[in-house]
Amino acid sequence: MAFVRNAWYVASWASELERSLKRQTILGEDVVLFRTQDGIPVALRDRCPHRLLPLSRGALIGDTVRCGYHGLVFDSAGTCVHVPGQDVIPPNARVKTYPLAERLGLIWIWMGDPDKADETEIYDLAEYHQPGWGVAYGDALHVKADYLLLCDNLCDPSHVEYVHPTTLGSPGSEGGAVTFEGRDWGVATNRWSLESEPIGFAKAFGNFADRVDRWQYYYMYMPSIAIIDFGTAPAGTGAPEGNLENAIRVFSCHFLTPETETSCHDYWLHVRNFGADDPAIGEGISEQFRIAFAEDKVVLEDIQREEDRFEGGIRVGLDLDASAALFRRKIDQTIKAEA
Ligand code: FES
Numbered sequence: 241m242a243f244v245r246n247a248w249y250v251a252s253w254a255s256e257l258e259r260s261l262k263r264q265t266i267l268g269e270d271v272v273l274f275r276t277q278d279g280i281p282v283a284l285r286d287r288c289p290h291r292l293l294p295l296s297r298g299a300l301i302g303d304t305v306r307c308g309y310h311g312l313v314f315d316s317a318g319t320c321v322h323v324p325g326q327d328v329i330p331p332n333a334r335v336k337t338y339p340l341a342e343r344l345g346l347i348w349i350w351m352g353d354p355d356k357a358d359e360t361e362i363y364d365l366a367e368y369h370q371p372g373w374g375v376a377y378g379d380a381l382h383v384k385a386d387y388l389l390l391c392d393n394l395c396d397p398s399h400v401e402y403v404h405p406t407t408l409g410s411p412g413s414e415g416g417a418v419t420f421e422g423r424d425w426g427v428a429t430n431r432w433s434l435e436s437e438p439i440g441f442a443k444a445f446g447n448f449a450d451r452v453d454r455w456q457y458y459y460m461y462m463p464s465i466a467i468i469d470f471g472t473a474p475a476g477t478g479a480p481e482g483n484l485e486n487a488i489r490v491f492s493c494h495f496l497t498p499e500t501e502t503s504c505h506d507y508w509l510h511v512r513n514f515g516a517d518d519p520a521i522g523e524g525i526s527e528q529f530r531i532a533f534a535e536d537k538v539v540l541e542d543i544q545r546e547e548d549r550f551e552g553g554i555r556v557g558l559d560l561d562a563s564a565a566l567f568r569r570k571i572d573q574t575i576k577a578e579a
């Protein structure tokens with residue numbers, strides 16, 4: 241399977257990694273995750289090197305995993321430390337381990353060359369840590385579609401009018417013009433909709449009723465992190481020039497982890513500049529996002545099904561595809577460079 245391997249992907253919510261064995265499929269590889277007694281996260285290949293039973297079928301005993309078939313015991317470095325019924329431990333009785341890190345309430349895993357794993361390269365969002373900003377965690381949405389279909393969607397501000405008419409889009413308008421540019425880290429796609437109707441989200445959380453200026457900045461980071469900076473300000477108050485005084489602003493963060501070539505998890509959370517200390521507001525935003533992301537899921541899973549049985553032939557290209565196409569080219573180049 242062709243994935244960018246030398247990258248940090250999200251393996252779990254930090255809060256969901258406990259003193260038990262958790263199996264996750266990441267880039268087509270089965271991994272078993274747990275925390276040691278000291279709380280350190282560990283990831284091993286979920287496959288016993290004896291008869292290949294997934295280790296997640298076994299038991300977590302102290303900081304070791306005991307296979308559920310013949311009782312081989314592996315420590316958190318993947319070394320076999322006990323073989324029932326014999327003194328000699330075969331030197332090749334080893335399980336692959338993966339570098340892990342804990343940031344932004346997430347467990348990050350490095351699936352590539354361990355020597356290249358550098359924790360300072362893990363994505364960070366400054367506002368997540370700043371006073372005046374509220375953070376809320378969403379879900380790990382499972383989508384039966386290639387993660388690149390989600391990346392297409394997250395390079396594409398124009399779909400909101402049609403897919404999310406009640407929450408993130410304004411059904412009566414076509415929005416402003418979309419622009420984009422390639423960056424070292426991926427692709428940035430922008431759209432300003434000036435003097436426009438407020439979207440449902442802005443009516444609900446900003447009490448906007450009159451005309452507004454609203455923006456969508458879609459930052460698609462290689463290989464699969466999307467940060468959507470969107471917001472709404474009263475029309476004509478200088479938001480495009482940087483005056484965000486009366487604006488509501490949200491960073492909607494999607495951390496996509498490919499599971500297989502045709503399925504992925506979308507770990508999403510968001511950071512807002514209003515009601516920072518009120519968890520009910522965070523939950524209210526999550527409720528709107530749940531509606532919207534479920535709408536995306538339906539669209540993308542339907543597209544995946546059609547892709548699976550596409551006979552070839554005409555596929556129309558549009559101007560709005562350009563930014564997603566650039567992102568896919570960057571992914572292809574990175575995969576080739578890694579090979
Ligand atoms: S399969 Fe794991 S010990 Fe035999």
Ligand SMILES: [Fe+2]
Pocket residue numbers: 393399400403404532536
């Ligand atoms: Fe969407």
